[in-house]
Amino acid sequence: MATGSARKGLLVATLSTLVVAALVAYTIGSSPAWPEVQKAFFDGRYFSTSLPKVAGAFFINVQLFVLAELLILPIGLLIALARSITAPALAPLRIFATIYVDFFRGVPSILIIYVLGFGVPALQIDGIPKEPFFWALVTLVLIYSAYVSEVYRAGIESIHPSQERAARALGLTRVQALRYVVVPQAMRRVIPPLLNDFIGLQKDTALVSILGVVETFKQAQILKAASFNFTPLMTTALIFLIITIPMTRLVDRLAAKDRNAQLGGTR
Amino acid sequence: MATAKRSARTLKVAPVLELKGMKKRYGGKLVLDGINLSLAEHEVVCLIGASGSGKSTLLRCADLLEPIDAGQISLEGERVAFEDRSADATRRRLGIVFQGFNLFPHLTVLENVALAPRVALGLIPAAAERRAKELLKSLGLAEKAREYPDRLSGGQQQRVAIARALATEPKVLLLDEITSALDPVLVAEVLETLRSLALSGMTMLIATHEMAFAADVADRICYLEDGRLIEEGTPEKIFGAPHDPRTKEFLRRVRAISAPGAKRRAGTRVKRTVRAKR
Numbered sequence: 434m435a436t437g438s439a440r441k442g443l444l445v446a447t448l449s450t451l452v453v454a455a456l457v458a459y460t461i462g463s464s465p466a467w468p469e470v471q472k473a474f475f476d477g478r479y480f481s482t483s484l485p486k487v488a489g490a491f492f493i494n495v496q497l498f499v500l501a502e503l504l505i506l507p508i509g510l511l512i513a514l515a516r517s518i519t520a521p522a523l524a525p526l527r528i529f530a531t532i533y534v535d536f537f538r539g540v541p542s543i544l545i546i547y548v549l550g551f552g553v554p555a556l557q558i559d560g561i562p563k564e565p566f567f568w569a570l571v572t573l574v575l576i577y578s579a580y581v582s583e584v585y586r587a588g589i590e591s592i593h594p595s596q597e598r599a600a601r602a603l604g605l606t607r608v609q610a611l612r613y614v615v616v617p618q619a620m621r622r623v624i625p626p627l628l629n630d631f632i633g634l635q636k637d638t639a640l641v642s643i644l645g646v647v648e649t650f651k652q653a654q655i656l657k658a659a660s661f662n663f664t665p666l667m668t669t670a671l672i673f674l675i676i677t678i679p680m681t682r683l684v685d686r687l688a689a690k691d692r693n694a695q696l697g698g699t700r
Numbered sequence: 701m702a703t704a705k706r707s708a709r710t711l712k713v714a715p716v717l718e719l720k721g722m723k724k725r726y727g728g729k730l731v732l733d734g735i736n737l738s739l740a741e742h743e744v745v746c747l748i749g750a751s752g753s754g755k756s757t758l759l760r761c762a763d764l765l766e767p768i769d770a771g772q773i774s775l776e777g778e779r780v781a782f783e784d785r786s787a788d789a790t791r792r793r794l795g796i797v798f799q800g801f802n803l804f805p806h807l808t809v810l811e812n813v814a815l816a817p818r819v820a821l822g823l824i825p826a827a828a829e830r831r832a833k834e835l836l837k838s839l840g841l842a843e844k845a846r847e848y849p850d851r852l853s854g855g856q857q858q859r860v861a862i863a864r865a866l867a868t869e870p871k872v873l874l875l876d877e878i879t880s881a882l883d884p885v886l887v888a889e890v891l892e893t894l895r896s897l898a899l900s901g902m903t904m905l906i907a908t909h910e911m912a913f914a915a916d917v918a919d920r921i922c923y924l925e926d927g928r929l930i931e932e933g934t935p936e937k938i939f940g941a942p943h944d945p946r947t948k949e950f951l952r953r954v955r956a957i958s959a960p961g962a963k964r965r966a967g968t969r970v971k972r973t974v975r976a977k978r
């Protein structure tokens with residue numbers, strides 16, 4: 434009975450999806466300018482010539498987001514912990530962390546990249562690197578550490594206070610209670626939203642093209658300018674999708690597992 | 701039984717735990733209103749009273765988990781307070797078990813028990829583990845050591861919580877209605893654990909609704925109402941001939957709702973002398 438209705442549901446879903454897709458394809462394909470648009474955006478020749486270059490430049494994006502993620506994981510956690518510290522003596526730390534998070538979450542990423550990426554090297558302070566890659570990395574880490582710290586904080590706050598109290602009752606200090614009891618439990622819950630932020634970060638590596646880093650989007654723009662054809666940009670889009678779609682699915686799976694575990698759990 | 705008590709007094713041994721004039725406010729509400737209570741070594745005191753009378757608050761404050769608004773707390777004759785820099789160290793000398801177990805779900809049973817010896821006492825991991833294993837064995841939980849808490853029954857979880865509280869070798873164990881979240885069939889095993897702890901000489905302050913158990917195991921019963929200790933005395937006195945009309949009224953209501961089988965059976969009473977011999 435249940436499998437019967439499930440199969441029927443799948444059939445209806447497949448059929449309706451096919452119908453809609455066919456309608457959309459027909460509408461676009463029969464539009465008067467479609468042949469030109471197709472040539473400008475989806476030209477097979479330009480696709481195959483742009484693919485090696487665009488894919489090669491994507492290696493810069495990979496370097497950027499892998500390095501950024503490795504830095505963001507601990508920095509975001511430290512900021513989250515700084516914000517959850519209640520000791521009066523450490524209030525300045527908490528206030529600083531709060532301002533930091535508010536600022537970097539509140540200002541559009543592209544503005545931060547402009548200001549930090551062009552402004553700080555322009556100060557010409559000795560010892561401050563000038564390489565665009567370095568500043569691209571710094572800005573991405575600063576922006577996404579703010580987001581990720583909020584993810585951590587939500588995770589920490591989702592652990593019931595009775596857990597921390599039980600740890601304190603055993604004679605653990607506040608820091609020990611966080612370290613051994615609260616944070617390890619919060620970690621499990623933050624993995625899906627954390628990966629979500631990382632998907633955003635991976636896409637946003639394209640933004641640092643404005644600093645002159647020749648990553649995949651910049652490379653595609655160069656090819657586009659040389660050929661007056663937009664297909665290289667589509668090639669880049671495809672490469673991003675190849676990376677982000679599996680991650681999105683993984684996030685969905687983990688989130689579903691989390692929900693099931695919480696529904697099935699005894700606590 | 702009487703001899704043990706008298707000798708403790710004549711030797712002028714400082715009480716293990718002493719609460720003097722303890723007051724606690726939540727918002728404007730006075731939840732504890734001048735609590736005076738002391739526990740001699742090896743003494744088992746049961747705290748009874750209606751829900752909302754302040755039992756949990758009393759235990760939390762005595763465990764230095766919350767600040768108090770007036771009064772003082774002494775542990776082995778030494779004043780201690782929530783605000784002290786040494787409060788964490790003091791908490792290691794006090795054990796508390798909560799109604800809701802509050803085991804750490806991400807750690808195995810063994811890790812739950814070994815955590816405080818390792819992290820708070822600073823034992824090397826092998827020594828902490830050895831201590832945890834011994835405790836689990838003595839509580840009949842040796843074969844559960846590698847399990848995660850959610851695989852255990854409520855009664856087993858609560859016994860793990862007791863083992864965890866004992867792992868820092870506290871001077872006194874505070875227990876907050878530790879059977880009231882359990883199915884009736886699981887209550888007995890936890891109470892049995894407490895009985896053997898009492899026999900082994902553990903000093904305990906037990907908040908409980910289990911009157912038969914309290915009558916059986918306690919050296920002294922304290923009746924709490926609206927944050928005040930109304931009356932205290934031996935189980936014989938409190939359950940047999942309570943003095944204060946409020947105590948009488950509380951016990952009358954408790955007896956009206958509890959089954960007749962909950963009446964105290966004299967034969968099962970833990971004899972003080974047995975414990976004192978240890």
Ligand SMILES: Nc1ncnc2c1ncn2[C@@H]1O[C@H](COP(=O)(O)OP(=O)(O)O)[C@@H](O)[C@H]1O
Nearest residue numbers: 726727731749750751752753754755756757758
């Ligand atoms: N954290 C708290 N904040 C405010 N009020 C509280 C808090 N804890 C307990 N109370 C109040 O204090 C009184 C005593 O509660 P409690 O100590 O839990 O009693 P018992 O354990 O005897 O049922 C109750 O009126 C309760 O509502």
Ligand SMILES: [Mg+2]
Nearest residue numbers: 755756757877
């Ligand atoms: Mg209570």
